Amino acid sequence: MLIFIVRRIIQGLGILWGLITLLFLIFYVLDSPVNYMVGENADEKIVKNIVEKYGLDRPLLTQYADYLHRLSPVRKEKEKWVFDSPDLGVSYQNDKPVGELIGEHWFGSAVLALFSLLFASFFGISMGIIAGLYKDRFPDRLIVSLSVLGISAPSFFVAVLLIAIFSVALNSLTHLNATGYLMETGVYSGESRIVWKNLFLPVIALGVRPLAVFVQLTRASLSEVMQTDYIRTARAKGLSPLRVLIVHALRNALNPVITSVTGWLASLLAGAFFVEFIFNWKGIGKLAIEALQKHDFPVILGCTLMVGIVFVGVSILTDVLYKISDPRVTV
Amino acid sequence: MLNIKDLHIRFKTDDGIIPAVKGVNLFLEKGKTLGIVGESGSGKSVTSLAIMQLLAPNAEISEGEISFNGQNLLELPESGIRKIRGKTIAMIFQEPMTSLNPVFTCGFQVAEILKLHEGMSSPEAKAKTLSLFEQVELPDPERIFDAYPHEISGGQKQRVMIAMAISCNPEILIADEPTTALDVTVQKEILHLLQKIQQKTRMGMIFISHDLGVIAEIADEVCVMYRGEVVENGAVKQVFLSPRHPYTQGLIACRPQMHRRVKYLPTVEEFLSETRLHPETENQTTDEAFLARQKSLMKAGVLLSVKSLKTWFPLRSGWFGTQKEYVKAVDSVSFDIYKGETLGLVGESGCGKTTLGRSILRLTEPTGGEIIYNGTDLRTIPARALRQMRKEIQLIFQDPYSSLNPKMKIGQAIMEPLKVHNLHNHDKERKDKTYEWLEKVGLKPEHFHRYPHEFSGGQRQRICIARALALTPSFVICDESVSALDVSVQAQILNLLRQLQEEMGLTLLFISHDLSVIKHISDRVMVMQKGKIVETEYSEHLYKNPGTDYTRQLLAAVPEGIKTDDLHR
Numbered sequence: 001m002l003i004f005i006v007r008r009i010i011q012g013l014g015i016l017w018g019l020i021t022l023l024f025l026i027f028y029v030l031d032s033p034v035n036y037m038v039g040e041n042a043d044e045k046i047v048k049n050i051v052e053k054y055g056l057d058r059p060l061l062t063q064y065a066d067y068l069h070r071l072s073p074v075r076k077e078k079e080k081w082v083f084d085s086p087d088l089g090v091s092y093q094n095d096k097p098v099g100e101l102i103g104e105h106w107f108g109s110a111v112l113a114l115f116s117l118l119f120a121s122f123f124g125i126s127m128g129i130i131a132g133l134y135k136d137r138f139p140d141r142l143i144v145s146l147s148v149l150g151i152s153a154p155s156f157f158v159a160v161l162l163i164a165i166f167s168v169a170l171n172s173l174t175h176l177n178a179t180g181y182l183m184e185t186g187v188y189s190g191e192s193r194i195v196w197k198n199l200f201l202p203v204i205a206l207g208v209r210p211l212a213v214f215v216q217l218t219r220a221s222l223s224e225v226m227q228t229d230y231i232r233t234a235r236a237k238g239l240s241p242l243r244v245l246i247v248h249a250l251r252n253a254l255n256p257v258i259t260s261v262t263g264w265l266a267s268l269l270a271g272a273f274f275v276e277f278i279f280n281w282k283g284i285g286k287l288a289i290e291a292l293q294k295h296d297f298p299v300i301l302g303c304t305l306m307v308g309i310v311f312v313g314v315s316i317l318t319d320v321l322y323k324i325s326d327p328r329v330t331v
Numbered sequence: 332m333l334n335i336k337d338l339h340i341r342f343k344t345d346d347g348i349i350p351a352v353k354g355v356n357l358f359l360e361k362g363k364t365l366g367i368v369g370e371s372g373s374g375k376s377v378t379s380l381a382i383m384q385l386l387a388p389n390a391e392i393s394e395g396e397i398s399f400n401g402q403n404l405l406e407l408p409e410s411g412i413r414k415i416r417g418k419t420i421a422m423i424f425q426e427p428m429t430s431l432n433p434v435f436t437c438g439f440q441v442a443e444i445l446k447l448h449e450g451m452s453s454p455e456a457k458a459k460t461l462s463l464f465e466q467v468e469l470p471d472p473e474r475i476f477d478a479y480p481h482e483i484s485g486g487q488k489q490r491v492m493i494a495m496a497i498s499c500n501p502e503i504l505i506a507d508e509p510t511t512a513l514d515v516t517v518q519k520e521i522l523h524l525l526q527k528i529q530q531k532t533r534m535g536m537i538f539i540s541h542d543l544g545v546i547a548e549i550a551d552e553v554c555v556m557y558r559g560e561v562v563e564n565g566a567v568k569q570v571f572l573s574p575r576h577p578y579t580q581g582l583i584a585c586r587p588q589m590h591r592r593v594k595y596l597p598t599v600e601e602f603l604s605e606t607r608l609h610p611e612t613e614n615q616t617t618d619e620a621f622l623a624r625q626k627s628l629m630k631a632g633v634l635l636s637v638k639s640l641k642t643w644f645p646l647r648s649g650w651f652g653t654q655k656e657y658v659k660a661v662d663s664v665s666f667d668i669y670k671g672e673t674l675g676l677v678g679e680s681g682c683g684k685t686t687l688g689r690s691i692l693r694l695t696e697p698t699g700g701e702i703i704y705n706g707t708d709l710r711t712i713p714a715r716a717l718r719q720m721r722k723e724i725q726l727i728f729q730d731p732y733s734s735l736n737p738k739m740k741i742g743q744a745i746m747e748p749l750k751v752h753n754l755h756n757h758d759k760e761r762k763d764k765t766y767e768w769l770e771k772v773g774l775k776p777e778h779f780h781r782y783p784h785e786f787s788g789g790q791r792q793r794i795c796i797a798r799a800l801a802l803t804p805s806f807v808i809c810d811e812s813v814s815a816l817d818v819s820v821q822a823q824i825l826n827l828l829r830q831l832q833e834e835m836g837l838t839l840l841f842i843s844h845d846l847s848v849i850k851h852i853s854d855r856v857m858v859m860q861k862g863k864i865v866e867t868e869y870s871e872h873l874y875k876n877p878g879t880d881y882t883r884q885l886l887a888a889v890p891e892g893i894k895t896d897d898l899h900r
Contacts, residue, residue, distance in 0.1 A: 229429040235385055237444045237495070238416035251434045328433055328481050 001323070005316065012312035019308045020301070024067055027297050029060060035295075071305070086305065089298040091291075098302040101287060106306065109276070109283035111182060113268035115199060116207035121261050124211040125254070128218020132253070133245075135223045143215060150212030156274040159205035163278075166201060176201060179280035202279045206272055210264040217260055222253040255322070262318035266311045332535055333359040333382070333503055338395035340377055340386070351377045351390070353559040359503065362533040366550025366567065368543060368582075370817035371788075374559040375539050379505045382537075383422055384412050399503075418448040421496035425508035427488035431480040437491045438476030441498060448499045463494040467524060485680075486517035490524070497528055504529075505537045510545060514679040514844065515888040522549055522890070541817060543583060544890035547571055555579045577602040585822035587851035589874055589889065595826045596851070599819035621871070625854065631670035634806060634838050635691070639663045640700035642683075642690045660686040661697070662862035668806075673832065673839040675853030675870065677846055677885070683862040684842050688808045691840070692724055693717060704806070722752045725799035729811035731791035735783040742779030745769070745798045752802060768797040772827060789820035793827065800831060808840045813848060825852055846889050850874055858882050 027033055034050050051057050055066070069075050071086040088098035131143040167176040180198040225231065226249055234248040235241075273285035280286070284303055291299035340352040352374040359365045369375045380386050382397055382404065397404045399420070404412060424430045431440060441463060442456035451459065457476070464472035467490040480488055489509060496504055506525065510518035526549060529536055540546050546553055547567055554564035555578065563576040574580045581602030641664075643657040660683040668674045678684045689695040691702055693709060702709040709720060728734040735744055742765050749761045766776045772793040783791055792812065799807060809828070813821040829852065832839060843849050849856055849870070856873050858866040858881065866878045877883045 229424055229426050230432040232385060233424065233430045233492070233495075234432065236383055236416055236422045238413045238418060238447060239443075240413065248432050248435075252432070255434075328479070 001320075005320070008316045008319065012316065015312055016305070016308050019304065020068070020071055021064075023301055023304060024064055027301075028063060028067070032056065033297060088302040088305075091299050092296045093291075093294055093299075098298045101299060102284065102302050102306055105282060105284050105287045108182060108281055109269060109272055109285060111199070112202055112206060112272055112276070112281060112283060113265065115203045116268055116272075117210065117261065117265055119203050120207040120211035120214055120264070124214025125218050125257060127211075128215045128257070129222060129245075129250075131215065131219040132222030132226070135219070140219070144219070147212040147215040150208045151216070153208065154274075155205055155209060156278060158208050159201070159275050159278045162201045162205050179278075181280070181282045183282075198279075202272075202275050202281055205279075206268060206275045210261075210268065213260060213264070214257060217257050218253065221256050222249060225249050225253040228252075259318055259322055262314055262321060266314040269307070269310045269314070332361050332400060333357070333537075334396075334398045335378070335382070336396045336398070338378065338381065338397065339393045340374070340381055341391055341393055342387075343389045343391065351559055352381070355395075355556070355559075355561050357554060357561070359535045359537060361502070361535050362529070363552065364529065364536040364538055364550045366546035366553040367537065367539045367556060368541065368546045368553060369556035370541055370582075370819060372558070373556040375556045376507055378556075379422070379507055379537060379539055382505065383416055383420060385416075385422075414448075417444050417496075417501075418499045419501055420503045420505065421499070421501040422505040422507065423489070423492045423496050423509045425511050427485050427492055427509075427512065430492055431488055433480055436477050436479055437483070437488075441491065441495045444495055444498055459498070460494070463498055464491075466497075466528070467491075467494045468520075469494070485513055486521065489513065489517075489521055493521075493524065493528070497532065497534075500532060501534055503535045503537065505539075507539045508541070509538075511540065511542070515846070515890075516679065516884055518545070518890070519888040525549065542890065543571070543586060543818075548890045555582070577605065582819065586818050587822075587825070587847045589847050589850055589886075592871070593851075595829065596822040598822050598826070600823075618871075625869070628669040628672050628854065633667045634670045634672075634705060635668045635840075636701075636703040637667075637691065638665050638701040638703070640665070640687070640690060640702065641698045642686050642695055643698045659683075659862045661690055663700070664859075664862075664864050665700075666857060666864060666867060668838055668840060670805075670838055671832075671836050672855065673841055673853045675849035675856040676840060676842045676859060677844065677849045677856060678859035679844060679885075682859045684844075684859050685810055687859070688726070688810045688840065688842050691808065692721070692726060694726075719752070722748075722754075722802050723804050724806045724808070725802060725804040727792075727795050727799050727807060727809045727812045730815055731788055731795050732783075732815075734795055735791060737783050740780050740782060741786070741794050742769075744783075744794065745801055748798060748802055754802065764801060765797075768801045771831070772797045772800075773823075787820075788816055789823060792816060792820075792824055796824075796827065796831070800835070800837075803835065804837070806838045806840070808842065810842045811844065812841075814843060814845065821848070828852070846874075846885060858885070 033054065033056060034047050055063065058066075070089070073086060074081065074083050075087070076082075077084075085099060088102075090097050091101060127143050127147075131140040134140045163178045166174050167178045175197070177198055180195065182194060182196075182198060183192045184195045184198075231244060231249055234244045239248070269284075272281075272283060273289055275281070276283040276285035277289050284306060288300060288303035290296075291303065335355060335357040338352055338355045338357075339350070341348050341350045355374070355378055357365065357367075357378070367375045367378070377386065377390065381390075381392060382399075384404065386392070392405060395405070399415070404415070407415070431437065438457065438460055441460045442451075442453070445451045445456040445459055446453070449456075449459075461472045461476060464475055469475050469487060469490050475483060475487065475491070480491075483491070492509075504525075509525070510521050513521065522545065525536070525538075528534075538546065538549055550567050552564065553567045553570050554561045555570065555574075555576065556562070557576075557578045563570060563574060563579045570579065571583065574583060578599060581597065581599030584597040584602065585599055587596060640661055641659070642661040643659050646656040646658050662683075664687060666674070676684050676687065686695055690697040691709070693702075697710060700710070704720070704724070707720075709717065712720070735741070739747075742762070745765045745768060746758075746761050749755060749764065750758075755761045755764060762779075765779065769776055769778055774790065774793055774797070778786075783794070786794065795812075812828075813824050816824060825848065828839070831837065839852075841849065841852050850873075853870045856868060856870045857864050858873070858879070860881050866873065866882050868878060873882065874886065877886055
């Protein structure tokens with residue numbers, strides 16, 4: 001088990017290395033970073049200063065080595081070896097350190113992703129169970145048709161639709177804002193407070209698709225498990241239908257769903273770009289989109305690295321969870 | 332104690348209502364064993380599930396009565412029948428591999444039922460479970476208690492199932508094909524165990540099987556089911572020695588038997604229609620005929636010579652791809668097959684017999700050794716030449732359900748290999764050939780445009796045979812080709828293979844776990860154990876004078892039941 005985890009971490013580091021190399025190729029090799037920083041019609045003198053400041057006239061390999069060295073958690077700083085979070089540099093836009101920017105934004109993304117996942121898992125799995133138990137009857141047909149809708153609707157479309165319905169058309173009933181973050185600073189008091197209701201619409205917009213996927217997975221898996229020999233054995237023991245379902249069937253049926261849930265955690269943490277942007281939600285996704293628009297390379301790099309680390313970390317976690325829940329899996 | 336009267340069960344399907352059980356009457360006395368014998372679809376499992384009311388949702392009991400100690404089980408509410416399930420009537424199933432829940436330990440699954448019905452606390456249930464494990468003769472009960480089902484063998488799993496079933500001292504134990512999925516030696520142990528438990532607890536037992544030998548060994552009374560009806564019942568001896576119904580007569584006769592030697596097996600159809608295709612006088616094979624055949628085979632020469640063939644699977648690989656351990660599935664196996672011969676390969680599950688068959692065809696790449704076919708070493712020829720060679724060597728698989736592409740019409744399935752190997756000039760000729768083969772294997776030309784799901788298991792195996800033999804190969808490997816089939820169908824397929832072998836001069840390598848089938852079809856028999864060939868002998872000799880202990884064990888474990896020689900007039 002320990003060997004497995006170590007091996008997966010090494011693999012993960014390899015993936016991250018590939019990721020940052022790819023970014024280097026895009027931003028340093030295909031085009032000069034100077035263009036991103038000052039635009040194309042810049043003063044020659046400014047360009048020269050920038051080239052000197054960032055050492056952009058050095059050979060690409062040297063630049064690459066320097067780039068890797070700065071991103072490595074173990075590096076030499078002021079003649080001393082230190083272990084520190086990667087040195088991501090400062091934002092081109094406002095000279096804020098990228099680390100600080102990410103620090104300000106990750107919480108919003110994490111809250112949004114976790115709540116979306118909770119929402120999607122709870123409703124997805126319970127609806128999936130109902131559909132699985134009533135397979136090919138009315139409740140199943142209804143749930144399945146809805147979930148097909150949920151899978152096919154893109155999140156930005158759902159987001160806009162939700163705003164149009166709940167925050168515009170039904171505003172007198174719901175009092176929901178079209179956009180807004182979890183924290184708001186009071187206009188008069190100047191104190192920041194938590195505004196839970198702002199969480200509603202983004203969570204639903206982000207959670208609809210995983211919810212629909214969980215419905216389908218749970219349904220398929222449960223209806224298959226209910227026909228297995230060991231469920232027949234459990235019934236032949238005289239167990240109550242509820243115990244057969246909860247103890248014997250769900251432990252088996254939910255295995256593939258758990259894998260999917262943890263897999264989605266990674267994509268939700270990483271992929272809330274549109275939803276965050278539309279709801280003006282202060283998160284990594286919004287940060288990254290704005291950085292992309294402004295060609296702010298250090299911020300893009302930071303966001304990408306952050307997403308990559310989350311992805312790799314969560315996928316290792318998934319395998320470990322899977323191993324615990326299903327004793328047959330050998331890792 | 333248990334009395335089933337005029338039971339009717341039907342299934343509602345998309346194709347309408349299908350009756351599965353039509354007016355069955357059964358009676359079980361305390362301490363006795365009632366054997367139910369029949370082929371797939373005869374309604375025997377459905378009947379037993381009906382007693383426990385565990386039928387599939389689309390099944391409906393339309394008529395009848397199942398009374399247990401004077402109480403009609405069919406009138407009980409769900410909560411009432413749950414008190415009976417597992418407590419007074421317990422059941423064990425055919426597939427020990429899938430009948431235990433894979434995510435719970437064996438101990439948990441047995442203790443669960445004790446807590447439910449006997450109201451035991453966890454430590455009490457554990458103590459009782461351990462003593463039950465001892466009673467069913469499981470080695471190291473403490474370890475099995477904490478083991479997950481996938482960590483123990485099939486026979487051990489079935490013992491856990493038995494422990495679970497007898498945990499609350501049931502009055503009736505229903506055993507639905509409990510030994511079918513197990514090796515013969517394990518089967519023998521399990522049957523013995525069940526008898527022992529029954530003697531001690533005096534429980535009544537319903538034992539369902541398709542295997543007459545097993546039924547004869549364990550049952551007191553037997554009832555024969557055919558197409559949802561009981562066609563014959565009575566004491567075991569009486570039914571086996573003087574069967575009255577032609578179906579029972581056919582069923583008993585069509586099973587290849589170790590002490591009898593015939594060329595073609597009688598089939599159930601012959602008994603039902605009372606026409607004999609192969610009169611007894613022509614069907615006998617004598618020792619002289621056997622010797623003459625062996626001599627001519629020797630003269631014909633060796634077709635395939637396998638020399639110290641090894642197929643090892645890496646078990647674990649080190650950090651740098653270095654192999655540390657191997658499973659030696661086939662370990663230095665050498666043998667010759669003569670032209671026109673049938674060589675039987677017999678062994679228990681996991682002995683490597685299937686891997687050996689696949690290795691010869693290089694469907695599984697061997698690790699070492701030589702496979703010399705007609706002078707060329709199949710191991711060293713290039714992939715292209717090997718593909719051409721596949722025309723010469725064909726394989727017929729065990730499972731006719733999964734070895735046909737469900738989306739392909741069977742005519743096309745037979746034509747495809749002809750096309751691949753560029754046989755015959757154009758599609759028209761290939762089509763004619765396919766029609767010809769459909770007829771040869773006992774199907775009709777109009778079946779050409781049908782899909783596999785429209786056929787029964789036996790018909791599908793005929794299609795597989797046609798597909799393999801249409802290429803006119805000279806060597807065919809039959810890997811458990813009749814194991815998934817009912818005995819009556821098995822007899823038809825064995826007859827078909829024998830007839831085609833004679834017509835085409837085929838050489839067969841016949842792989843099976845079933846010693847009676849192997850004995851019937853083979854000239855010589857190889858016995859395989861743990862990747863090695865332990866004995867090769869003419870089949871008659873082998874069965875009369877087994878040379879190794881292992882062969883002796885295997886032979887002793889075959890349930891022979893009641894000798895039926897005198898049946899054969």
